[in-house]
Amino acid sequence: MIDRWQLWVVIAGLGLGSYAMRFVFMGLVGRRPLPEWALRHLRYTAVSIFPALVAPLVVWPEATGGMLDAPRGLAALAALGTGIVTRNVFASMGAGALVLFGMLYWF
């Protein structure tokens, strides 16, 4: 169960922080461009955080008490492979869901 205090602090903090990030250059800094090294690091934030967040959830899923299981592991591989090949978010989600439900039904 999520703590109510934590929830509202997160909503407010995340809202303020995200707004600040959106406003900073358009509103304050103006036309000065970001230095090249900063852009170079910013390019790899999402592509680093998503996989890092997901990897432990795939290898040690909570629903199985932290045991690696075939349906979830293979669903993750199917989603990743389809995503890389097709570059399509929905094909990737579809492949993952298909493998997950297919295998959960089968076994």
Added chain:
Amino acid sequence: MTLPTENATFWRGVVDGLPFVLVSAPFGVLFGVLATEGGLNLLEILSFSLVVVAGAAQFTALQLMLDNAPTIVVLASALAVNLRLVMYSAGLAPHLGGAPLKARLAAAYMLVDPVYALTATRYDAQPSMPMPLKVAYFFGTAAPVMIGWFASTLIGAALGTQIPEAYALDFALPIAFIAMAGPMMRTAAHMAAAFVAVVLALCLTWLPYGTGLLVAGLGGMLTGARVELMQRERITP
């Protein structure tokens, strides 16, 4: 050549933005469903979408709160996911930096992935577009995307109470994250960043308070930037 009116440009933006409602709506619905399953009520879920307006960060925060991560780690990780917004803001600054303050304050609230993609493309193709038209186009694209995001979150919240637990929804979030990350693997640098981040995340789960995720994310960023530099040096020695 006569210029189109602000009104016409706004509606042109609406038409361009509409298809993206179909792209983001499933994520809004999924967020509403998972937040409901996580015990959030309608007011809390809608506030989340209204205040934060960033799907990926909302999913990250929700997952980490369900994992009982401390508040500071939840905020740091979700804000890290949103760092790309700084890049968007910098990208639009040359075009919208001279707009009235009120317009910039409102535009910052609505600066989300599809709106950035559409406006940046349009401004680059037509750099001579006058400022009022640029502003009109921005809000035109943002209108359907914003309304779609809030509406789909609400639909998801309503659906969430109807779906039985047996549907293995615990794994919907990991699949959604993978689906968002897969198409990002455009270059060797992206793949190297993701690979290092995954290895670090798996090796560092023993670190307290979920700080392993932050270290892993930082490691991935540094790796991606480094590999990009190395590739460029190889191309232009």
